[in-house]
Amino acid sequence: xxxxxFLKSTIxxxxxxxxxxxxxxxxxxxQQLKTKPVDTIQYPEERREQxxxxxWRHVLTRYDNGLEKCIGCSLCAGACPARCIYVQAxxxxxxxxxxxxxxxxxxxxxxxxxxxxxxFCQDACPTGAIVLRKDFELSDYTREDFLYTKEMFLEAAPMxxxxxxxxxxxxxxxxxxx
Amino acid sequence: xAIELQELNTNALNAQGIQVDALDDTTMVINMGPxxxxxxxxxxxxxxxxxxxxxxxxxxxxxVHTGIEKSMEYQTYMKAVTNTDRMDYLSAHxxxxxxxxxxxxLLGIAPPPRGQMLRVMLMEIQRLASHLVWIATxxxxxxxxxxxxxxxxxxEKLLDLTEMISGxxxxxxxxxxxxxxxxxxxxxxxxxxxxxxxxxxxxxELENLLSANPIFRERTQGVGYISVDECLxxxxxxxxxxxxGVDYDVRKAKPYSGYEQFDFYVPLGEFSDVYDRFRVxxxxxxxxxxxxxxxxEKMPExxxxxxxxxxxxxxxxxxxxxxxxxxxxxxxxxxGFHPPVGESYVPLESPKGEIGFYIVSDGTNRPYRAHxxxxxxxxxxxxSTMCVGRLMADVVAVIGSIDIVxxxxxx
Numbered sequence: 001x002x003x004x005x006f007l008k009s010t011i012x013x014x015x016x017x018x019x020x021x022x023x024x025x026x027x028x029x030x031q032q033l034k035t036k037p038v039d040t041i042q043y044p045e046e047r048r049e050q051x052x053x054x055x056w057r058h059v060l061t062r063y064d065n066g067l068e069k070c071i072g073c074s075l076c077a078g079a080c081p082a083r084c085i086y087v088q089a090x091x092x093x094x095x096x097x098x099x100x101x102x103x104x105x106x107x108x109x110x111x112x113x114x115x116x117x118x119x120f121c122q123d124a125c126p127t128g129a130i131v132l133r134k135d136f137e138l139s140d141y142t143r144e145d146f147l148y149t150k151e152m153f154l155e156a157a158p159m160x161x162x163x164x165x166x167x168x169x170x171x172x173x174x175x176x177x178x
Numbered sequence: 179x180a181i182e183l184q185e186l187n188t189n190a191l192n193a194q195g196i197q198v199d200a201l202d203d204t205t206m207v208i209n210m211g212p213x214x215x216x217x218x219x220x221x222x223x224x225x226x227x228x229x230x231x232x233x234x235x236x237x238x239x240x241x242v243h244t245g246i247e248k249s250m251e252y253q254t255y256m257k258a259v260t261n262t263d264r265m266d267y268l269s270a271h272x273x274x275x276x277x278x279x280x281x282x283x284l285l286g287i288a289p290p291p292r293g294q295m296l297r298v299m300l301m302e303i304q305r306l307a308s309h310l311v312w313i314a315t316x317x318x319x320x321x322x323x324x325x326x327x328x329x330x331x332x333x334e335k336l337l338d339l340t341e342m343i344s345g346x347x348x349x350x351x352x353x354x355x356x357x358x359x360x361x362x363x364x365x366x367x368x369x370x371x372x373x374x375x376x377x378x379x380x381x382x383e384l385e386n387l388l389s390a391n392p393i394f395r396e397r398t399q400g401v402g403y404i405s406v407d408e409c410l411x412x413x414x415x416x417x418x419x420x421x422x423g424v425d426y427d428v429r430k431a432k433p434y435s436g437y438e439q440f441d442f443y444v445p446l447g448e449f450s451d452v453y454d455r456f457r458v459x460x461x462x463x464x465x466x467x468x469x470x471x472x473x474x475e476k477m478p479e480x481x482x483x484x485x486x487x488x489x490x491x492x493x494x495x496x497x498x499x500x501x502x503x504x505x506x507x508x509x510x511x512x513x514g515f516h517p518p519v520g521e522s523y524v525p526l527e528s529p530k531g532e533i534g535f536y537i538v539s540d541g542t543n544r545p546y547r548a549h550x551x552x553x554x555x556x557x558x559x560x561x562s563t564m565c566v567g568r569l570m571a572d573v574v575a576v577i578g579s580i581d582i583v584x585x586x587x588x589x
Contacts, residue, residue: 009392012390012392013392015390016390016391016392017391017392019386019387019390020324020386020387020388020390020391023324023383023386023387024324024387027328039331039334049338051338051341051342051345051363052363053341053342053343053344053345053360053363054341054345054346055344055345055346075508075511075512078511078512079257079511079512081253081257081258081260081261082260116260116349117346117349118260118349118351119345119346119351119359120256120257120260120351120511123359123491123511124491124507124511126497126504126507126508128494132345
């Protein structure tokens with residue numbers, strides 16, 4: 001290597017390193033002087049922005065009058081690529097009315113370990129009963145805890161409605177006993 | 179050294195240790211991976227070394243084989259899209275599109291212009307995101323850690339765009355036969371525009387950090403050479419092939435989804451080494467940005483899905499007042515559609531290379547066979563050719579440069 005090429009490569013290298021470190025130090029200065037917003041988020045205290053379409057934990061919604069939207073048609077179970085939804089329908093009676101139609105979901109279970117959050121259940125549901133919402137903190141301790149039941153999915157009923165959620169639970173247990 | 183190497187090559191020992199003559203046994207077999215951090219997943223490379231020179235590099239794959247192709251045979255065409263996300267998990271939109279275009283080819287349909295352009299836009303967003311992960315991890319392997327943070331900052335913005343439109347960041351399943359599952363939400367194009375405007379600054383930064391850096395150049399220039407003939411013989415595609423100087427980009431060669439209406443060029447390399455692959459991918463990022471920009475400008479109005487109710491479910495508001503719509507809806511979500519008997523393969527350009535699904539239909543609602551042409555798998559075959567005769571540390575640079583995703587290789 002001649003002296004000329006050696007000097008040239010040294011100078012080029014030094015210039016390149018100066019450019020590179022310049023960028024790093026500029027970022028460092030920006031962070032320290034807070035001239036640019038910080039991209040990292042201090043997670044449990046701060047939360048990311050979530051968007052209206054966010055597909056996370058399922059929710060079974062209700063109509064404004066407190067009746068459940070779910071009619072127990074099992075189309076969500078049919079559309080599920082992971083086959084993680086189980087629906088058992090039962091007939092509504094005039095004394096015990098859960099949904100506007102003839103039938104309601106007596107049992108509604110999702111195995112959250114199998115669920116891939118593709119949102120096909122939401123797309124398939126003809127009444128818009130099952131929707132995927134923003135609650136993403138789904139960790140738990142045992143496998144059994146991931147078998148979510150209807151009571152866990154069901155939206156809280158409006159205050160003035162007729163059926164308290166506890167009755168539904170009792171009703172479900174009766175049905176299961178039969 | 180060169181002569182000695184040649185002798186070893188002709189008289190090569192089996193990497194599995196068969197037929198080893200103790201007197202000639204001057205090489206050492208070592209195992210790189212499957213838990214090695216620079217093997218991008220669970221790739222195991224068995225290296226046969228003479229000193230520190232590589233005599234042979236044999237990739238061993240299959241550690242994340244999950245039988246995705248097989249499980250696709252048990253899903254209707256619409257549901258099978260969710261499986262494709264999980265193959266090349268860094269470019270989910272493009273995998274979805276690869277499967278979808280093949281199915282649409284079977285059915286003989288194509289979505290309306292807006293659907294097509296929205297697909298192109300999503301695919302280019304995904305290509306950028308994938309290339310950003312590539313540059314981040316590649317440079318991390320080579321010891322340049324700073325790049326990782328800056329690349330992931332930008333990728334976060336792209337994933338936000340995906341989340342806004344589809345609701346999830348990495349497994350959208352948003353491109354389905356017949357169109358897309360939903361149109362862009364309000365404010366999406368503005369966000370995309372904002373990204374397109376701010377991205378050049380960040381990309382220039384990444385280039386400035388690396389392209390002239392003497393350490394990076396030492397590690398990459400002249401490393402991992404592969405000739406054009408070997409590339410073509412091994413079925414190498416994508417940026418690795420273009421870095422060898424072959425002008426083959428499926429977007430130009432066989433335009434799909436209306437790529438012919440966009441103005442972009444295919445960057446080519448010259449020396450076919452790791453540095454050239456870096457340069458080609460960087461130039462591709464500029465081109466992807468260009469395409470996204472043109473998409474935003476040209477985006478036509480209108481429907482995103484075809485109106486055939488036998489393939490795409492009816493819009494939700496029709497369910498309330500049309501019995502026919504309800505019947506179509508139930509039929510599609512349970513049984514799906516029946517493409518005619520036949521087979522189809524549509525190639526696409528994924529960030530890794532040519533991707534495509536070979537689908538055989540027997541006339542039922544499920545694919546008889548769905549086979550993916552995995553670009554990473556083909557490109558990985560070239561690893562041995564690229565590494566032989568080089569130093570062991572170069573294996574890391576080469577694996578990084580061919581940009582593999584093990585989820586796609588093993589499927």
